[in-house]
Amino acid sequence: MKRAFVTGANGFIGSHLVRRLLERGYQVGCLVRQTSDIRSLAGLPVRLHFGDVRQPETLTAPLEHADYVFHLAAKLMALDREAFLSTNTQGTIHMLEATLRVKAPC
Numbered sequence: 363m364k365r366a367f368v369t370g371a372n373g374f375i376g377s378h379l380v381r382r383l384l385e386r387g388y389q390v391g392c393l394v395r396q397t398s399d400i401r402s403l404a405g406l407p408v409r410l411h412f413g414d415v416r417q418p419e420t421l422t423a424p425l426e427h428a429d430y431v432f433h434l435a436a437k438l439m440a441l442d443r444e445a446f447l448s449t450n451t452q453g454t455i456h457m458l459e460a461t462l463r464v465k466a467p468c
Contacts, residue, residue, distance in 0.1 A: 367424055369393040369415055369457065370434030377402035379432060384408070391424050393435065415453030421460035428465075433457045 366383050370376040371392030383390050384406060391409045394400055400410065409427075413420025415435045425431065435453060440446035 363387065363389050364430065365389045365391070365428050366430045366432060367391045367393070367411075367428035368432045368434060370436060371408070372398050372400045372402050373434060373436075374402075376432075376434045379434065380406060380408060388430075391427055393421070393424060415456050416448050418456040418460055421456060422464055425460055425464040431457070431461055 364387065366388045368376055368380055368383070368390060371380050371390075372394050376392075380390050380392060380403065389409070390406075391411055392403060393411050393413050393415070394403075395414050396412050403410070409424075411420075411424035413424070415421070415433075433454065435449065435457075437446055437449035440449075
Protein backbone atom coordinates (compact mmCIF):
# COMPACT_ATOMS: atom_id res chain seq x y z
CA MET A 363 0.00 0.00 0.00
CA LYS A 364 1.25 3.51 -0.81
CA ARG A 365 1.99 5.72 2.16
CA ALA A 366 1.73 9.52 2.15
CA PHE A 367 2.81 12.11 4.69
CA VAL A 368 1.02 15.47 4.66
CA THR A 369 2.12 18.60 6.50
CA GLY A 370 -0.61 21.16 7.03
CA ALA A 371 -3.07 18.27 6.87
CA ASN A 372 -5.67 19.99 9.03
CA GLY A 373 -5.85 23.10 6.83
CA PHE A 374 -8.37 23.69 4.06
CA ILE A 375 -6.28 22.33 1.19
CA GLY A 376 -4.52 19.73 3.35
CA SER A 377 -7.71 18.17 4.66
CA HIS A 378 -9.11 17.89 1.13
CA LEU A 379 -5.87 16.30 -0.07
CA VAL A 380 -5.96 13.83 2.83
CA ARG A 381 -9.48 12.75 1.88
CA ARG A 382 -8.50 12.33 -1.77
CA LEU A 383 -5.44 10.26 -0.83
CA LEU A 384 -7.58 8.01 1.37
CA GLU A 385 -10.07 7.57 -1.48
CA ARG A 386 -7.17 6.45 -3.67
CA GLY A 387 -6.08 3.83 -1.17
CA TYR A 388 -3.15 5.56 0.51
CA GLN A 389 -2.22 5.17 4.15
CA VAL A 390 -1.90 8.76 5.34
CA GLY A 391 0.22 10.28 8.08
CA CYS A 392 -0.57 13.87 9.08
CA LEU A 393 1.75 16.39 10.71
CA VAL A 394 -0.22 18.59 13.09
CA ARG A 395 0.85 20.89 15.88
CA GLN A 396 -0.22 20.16 19.46
CA THR A 397 -2.33 23.33 19.35
CA SER A 398 -3.96 22.57 15.98
CA ASP A 399 -7.68 22.34 15.46
CA ILE A 400 -7.93 18.85 13.98
CA ARG A 401 -11.70 18.65 13.58
CA SER A 402 -11.24 18.56 9.80
CA LEU A 403 -9.53 15.17 10.23
CA ALA A 404 -11.99 13.74 12.77
CA GLY A 405 -13.10 10.21 11.99
CA LEU A 406 -10.60 9.73 9.18
CA PRO A 407 -8.33 6.67 9.29
CA VAL A 408 -5.10 8.65 9.46
CA ARG A 409 -2.06 8.56 11.70
CA LEU A 410 -1.52 11.86 13.49
CA HIS A 411 2.05 12.96 14.13
CA PHE A 412 2.36 15.86 16.51
CA GLY A 413 5.18 18.14 15.48
CA ASP A 414 6.06 21.39 13.78
CA VAL A 415 8.05 22.20 10.65
CA ARG A 416 9.93 24.74 12.76
CA GLN A 417 11.17 21.84 14.94
CA PRO A 418 13.16 19.52 12.65
CA GLU A 419 13.51 16.86 15.34
CA THR A 420 9.76 16.20 15.04
CA LEU A 421 9.93 15.41 11.32
CA THR A 422 12.23 12.42 11.01
CA ALA A 423 10.13 9.64 12.55
CA PRO A 424 6.95 10.24 10.51
CA LEU A 425 8.94 10.53 7.28
CA GLU A 426 10.32 7.02 7.80
CA HIS A 427 6.83 5.70 7.06
CA ALA A 428 6.23 7.68 3.86
CA ASP A 429 6.60 6.95 0.18
CA TYR A 430 5.29 10.40 -0.79
CA VAL A 431 5.52 13.76 0.97
CA PHE A 432 3.06 16.61 0.49
CA HIS A 433 4.30 19.75 2.21
CA LEU A 434 1.38 22.15 2.71
CA ALA A 435 2.19 23.63 6.12
CA ALA A 436 2.23 27.41 5.97
CA LYS A 437 1.71 30.48 8.08
CA LEU A 438 -0.84 32.56 6.21
CA MET A 439 -1.03 35.48 8.62
CA ALA A 440 1.81 36.57 10.84
CA LEU A 441 2.35 39.50 13.14
CA ASP A 442 5.85 40.07 11.83
CA ARG A 443 8.22 39.01 9.06
CA GLU A 444 10.20 36.65 11.30
CA ALA A 445 7.11 34.65 12.27
CA PHE A 446 6.16 34.35 8.61
CA LEU A 447 9.65 33.27 7.51
CA SER A 448 10.22 30.82 10.37
CA THR A 449 7.38 28.63 9.13
CA ASN A 450 7.22 29.27 5.42
CA THR A 451 10.91 29.49 4.59
CA GLN A 452 12.81 27.78 7.38
CA GLY A 453 10.04 25.20 7.86
CA THR A 454 10.31 24.23 4.19
CA ILE A 455 14.08 23.96 4.51
CA HIS A 456 13.62 21.72 7.57
CA MET A 457 11.21 19.49 5.60
CA LEU A 458 13.61 19.19 2.67
CA GLU A 459 16.56 18.40 4.93
CA ALA A 460 14.59 15.83 6.93
CA THR A 461 13.31 14.17 3.77
CA LEU A 462 16.83 13.93 2.40
CA ARG A 463 18.10 12.43 5.67
CA VAL A 464 15.38 9.80 5.76
CA LYS A 465 14.90 9.17 2.03
CA ALA A 466 18.32 9.77 0.50
CA PRO A 467 18.24 9.69 -3.31
CA CYS A 468 19.52 6.51 -4.91
